[in-house]
Amino acid sequence: MPELPETETIARDLHAMVVGSVVRDVSVPRPDVLREIAAADLCSALSGGRITRVWRRAKLIVLDLTLADRQNSHLVVQPRFTGGLLVDDGTLPTSEFAYSCVAMSLGDGRTLHYRDVRRLGTVALMPEARFLEYSSGLGPEPLDQTFDATAFSGCVRLSHQSIKVVLMDQRRLAGVGNIYANEALWRAGIDPSREASSLTFAEAERLHTALRDVLTASIAARGTSFRDYRDARGERGTFVEQLAAYGRGGEPCPRCGRRLVVTHAVDGRSTVFCPGCQF
DNA sequence: AGGGGAACCCGTACGC
DNA sequence: TGCGTACGGGTTCCCC
Structure with missing residues (x-):
């Protein structure tokens, strides 16, 4: 049940861990978490992309990416109840990834997993325009300086x-x-x-x-x-x-x-x- | 238009 | 013990 503070914590940590990383390849063991894109298209779109920022909007974790075709895109992760992002540097036990739904191997050998036991969470890849449209349907951020x-x-x-x-x-x-x-x-x-x-x-x-x-x-x-x-x-x-x-x-x-x-x-x-x- | 309800999913808890 | 079933939880979509 990550709400704003939990999502903010994940996004800040993840930013420090993976900003600048290049996505090598992607596998989607459980494609039913995907929205707005098919597994094969997600894999080909992300391969060779660079993570430029990880941040939070509402209860979403957003990975900003510059894709291999130079387009800016956003990987929008909605963890809902049991979803989470985990970075495997090779030291985490494989049991941790029993529920991996999307696995992105990074240029330095680590793997970024979207893990979700109950799979009510979702992962979507949105081009800039689609992301702006989606985000504009959400209300203001309660911690925004201007939100008095x-x-x-x-x-x-x-x-x-x-x-x-x-x-x-x-x-x-x-x-x-x-x-x-x-x-x-x-x-x-x-x-x-x-x-x-x-x-x-x-x-x-x-x-x-x-x-x-x-x-x-x-x-x-x-x-x-x-x-x-x-x-x-x-x-x-x-x-x-x-x-x-x-x-x-x-x-x-x-x-x-x-x-x-x-x-x-x-x-x-x-x-x-x-x-x-x-x- | 805006509100109500179902669907999504499966581990856990509970009943028989 | 073992099986079956109800439940929870946020968002989206459909319908009224």
Whole structure:
């Protein structure tokens, strides 16, 4: 379940590890993870390409490539629940790659794997124009310098849906999933089931700060490893220790001591909130 | 238009 | 014990 902080961690690590590398050849043991391109076309397109940057957009890991035909293209990886990118320098046990879906051998002998146990994650190769079109369908980045409380209020308070659903709507706001929606709402003291348009500007301002704070703190802790998530080195993030609400249903609220409630009534997903101090 | 529901996939947990 | 089945989870697509 990598959301923004986990994806950011993977992208930063991976950038340091593979930027400048040339892709030698590609195999696709499980082609059903591919989108927008067939396996044979992916292999021929990537071979001889150079990785110029690895970065994050929303919950996506984006590998910028200059291909052998000099076209700029983007390998867009969406890990969903169990997907991840792993670099094998020859020292990792082969059991780690039992679920490899796409394997790219690099010029220096290492191999970059997209690994995904349940294969709900996806990998797509997008030419520049297609990537821009795709990215433009996603909302603004919550940690962008220019994304202030006014901008946040603007993209959130127009909706008649619940504020939690709106926070997780990738077209309105990029990168927020169930964990950080729950946490931000707890930090801001706002009931997840509130209609988004009912928030005052002051409440939106509070939620904006809470969201940015929780995302920033989680990136500093290298993300939340709740179940499956591992970073590009196969290691867990430690932010799970700092979660106040998510995964803590039934425990006392760290702020007011009332018992945290779990409900599925808001959006069919697990929602945890404090009935004592979230209004 | 915007919202609801199904499909995607398989390890895990649970029931018999 | 061994088999069968329900479940979860984000995004996309289809339909209303």
